[in-house]
Amino acid sequence: LSSGNWAPVIVRDNVLFDNDATYGGGFYVYDTPVYIADNQLVENAATTAGGAFYLDYYTSATVLNNTIVGSTCYGTGSGFHIASYNNDLLANNVIAHSTNGEGIYTTDSSSRVQMVHNDVYDHADGGYGGYFADQTGRHGNLSVDPVFTAYSFNGDLADDDLTLQAGSPLSDAGAPGFLDADGTVSDLGFGGGDDEMTAPAGYDIAVSQLGNGD
Numbered sequence: 001l002s003s004g005n006w007a008p009v010i011v012r013d014n015v016l017f018d019n020d021a022t023y024g025g026g027f028y029v030y031d032t033p034v035y036i037a038d039n040q041l042v043e044n045a046a047t048t049a050g051g052a053f054y055l056d057y058y059t060s061a062t063v064l065n066n067t068i069v070g071s072t073c074y075g076t077g078s079g080f081h082i083a084s085y086n087n088d089l090l091a092n093n094v095i096a097h098s099t100n101g102e103g104i105y106t107t108d109s110s111s112r113v114q115m116v117h118n119d120v121y122d123h124a125d126g127g128y129g130g131y132f133a134d135q136t137g138r139h140g141n142l143s144v145d146p147v148f149t150a151y152s153f154n155g156d157l158a159d160d161d162l163t164l165q166a167g168s169p170l171s172d173a174g175a176p177g178f179l180d181a182d183g184t185v186s187d188l189g190f191g192g193g194d195d196e197m198t199a200p201a202g203y204d205i206a207v208s209q210l211g212n213g214d
Contacts, residue, residue: 002028009034017042017157023081024054025071031058036066038190040162043070043153050081051101061088065174067162067189068095070153076130077105078123086111092174094146094189096121097153102129116140117175119188144169146189164189 002024003009009032016026016039025044027036041052051071055061071078078101082088088111095103095118103123106113109131117140120127127143128134135141147168149161164170164187174186178193186193 003030003032003034006032008032011036011039013038015040015042015157016044018155019044021046021054022048023056024050024052025073026052026068028054028056029059029061030056033060035062035064037062037064039066040190041066041068041071042157042160042162043072043155045072046075046081047073048075049073049077049105051078051098052095053077053080055080055082055086055088057083058085059083059088061086063088063090063093065092065186065188065190065193066094068093069097069148069151069162071098071101073098073101075101077101078103078125079120080104082106082111082113082132084108084110086113088113090115090118092116092178092186092188092193093118094121094170095119095123096146097151098123099153100124103127104132105129106132117173117186117188118142119144119146119170119173121145140173140175142169142173142188146170162190 025046026041051073078098079095103120119142136143147165170188172185181194
């Protein structure tokens, strides 16, 4: 999926599987406010940057409760490559099991990336790269096995089930003010959190469907 030039975009409740691109095997976004929630990105690849996500210059992205697994990038950023002058919020995502590249890579220090309650786990070239320091242990970010019901990197989506097993460390591990529909603390990954909810006063984190983190 590709978007650019300031047309606000909302992408929810999709499965993106086995896509290939030069930049951004799942999503390529340029100079656009986007809200991306509750998607599964499975085994997408890029030859240059951003196996799952390439967030190009001047993007404002809210990326919430997505499950991103099995990404491949032969350049930088198997999960995310974040270019210059971004203003992004990454919350409650699972970014795991890449075969090449870092989990999250930033080009330089000009981007503002707010990252809370994500799991960045098992990446061939480390969880973080470029100018983005390791966020493990900060703001609720983890690096643990998600304990999916079933996942194998074999090019077959039919035998994958990316729901969390009972007892997964990602259950109730989300932003504490962003609840599941049943009123408990949100789980990480797709299906976690109630992103239909308007955040009232007192919430720790609010998300905007214009993707600007307001």
